[in-house]
Amino acid sequence: MKLRKVSAAAATALVLALTATACGGGDNNDDNGSDSGSGGGKKIKIGIKYDQPGLGLKEPDGTFSGFDVDVATYVAKELGYEPDQIDFVETKSADRENALARGDVKFIAATYSINDERAKKVDFAGPYLLAHQDLLVKADSDIAKGTDLNGKKLCSVTGSTSAQNVKDTIAPKAQLRTNSGYSECVAALQSGAVDALTTDDSILAGYAAQEQYKGKFKLAGLKLSNENYGIGVKKGDTATVDKINAALEKMVSDGSWEKAVKENFGPAGYQNEPAPKIGDIVK
Template sequence: MRARRINSALGGAAVLALALTACGTADVGGTGSGDDNGDGGDTITIGVKYDQPGLGLDEGGTPVGFDVDVATYIAEELGYSADQIEWTEAASANRESFLQQGTVDMIAATYSITDERRDVVDFAGPYYVAQQDILTQAGDSDINGPDDLEGKVLCSASGSRSAHNITEDMGIDAELREAGNYSECLELLNNGTVDAVTTDNTILAGFAAQNPDDFRMVNNPFGEERYGVGLPAGSTERCEEINEAITKMWEDGSATEYLNSAFGETDFAFEESTPELDACA
């Protein structure tokens, strides 16, 4: 697949202070009131991130970013207009519980598809395939890949497997520091409490684009993160409808447009081809 480098301005950019405080923003919606028949109801409640520039960032009560654009497109294909969407903040640690408890109808929040998560929730997609990378302070030239994290303090968000991919799967002896979300990780990196932050390159690219004088994206990607739309268990019919919407979104150019508008001048590159979608179980 052909990769394309992004050089457009960061859409809906906000100051770092907003990103660092957005995690405390009150939820919007959260009633789980969507019609599950695919032909639209009064509202649909969607969980997204509120603290990730370029992906899901709260701006005065309304989230913006790539995941938000994707979720809006999918909702409209399901029969919901934009003003029928109720947005709820879905942190990494509460995505499964939100779906199990009916707090949301679906989640588009850099939600990587894994076998472990499939045991408790369903997924449509993936709608995008990211890779993992590392973010350091701008002046740090010592960390240029996972091997350089040996003996370093590494931050990742609660509910994410990113840091464990390095310490467990790759066997690198880094000291883990778990934070509530990536905004907290950025605070710890900024004040020198941790040496690096690791997660998906999409997430890191958003932070790096907003704060190029403070943070440096290593741009040495590894692994694979397949972003899916999280659904309550047993949502086979809804999964199939969303997969159709994802295919259309890539074929009509909307997905590429969303990626271009979401990320600023970083070395992050994205694939222009439709991801290979999983079958709905």
């Protein structure tokens, strides 16, 4: 009789243990990649742009292309995730900090320029590319320098610092117009609703190289600012920052970085800067 009581207790304990294990299974498959990065059968969510040719673009067939996509894919592999384990999440400029704070994504590679204000809210790995703010104008435009924008209509995207930088330091009489994405700004430039689009030269080069825009636009060739692209990580997640930095260094050393630059920017004749050193922020 006593033996049966002990066996029943043991059976009850076993059921409870199995139940707890089953309930906790979801935590071991956190699909934002917030585990140790061991990969396995899990997924990792990475924030990118969907509308930036040459950097982060969702193609009509649902695949993704661009330099940021290649960098993110390389980094994810170093963290233990194969390409089919990556979920690319559209992350607009105005929502990048919130997406990381909410845990929607593990990291963000989306033309994310490192600056002091953003660094208060998120941690950055990198930089992995040094770009420069420039202007995209129509091929026959007479805008040749920043001050020519006074009295002109200037477009950029919500959450970007580029247009405000122009108005604050270069052309205070410029008329700012913001849209949710760069595609809308390019359409406005083509229709004549705006006179110029400002953002990083890498982004502008991607648009200028698209088949439907070839010969219609030109880059003004100005270096209005230095934009150090970093990979955004949730504030305090220093372990992930260290892993990403190691991955970026390896990407440069094994030639994958240079290959990605040529494949994504080469058709536009983009003159890229050399690969920056980790932690080397050019002001």
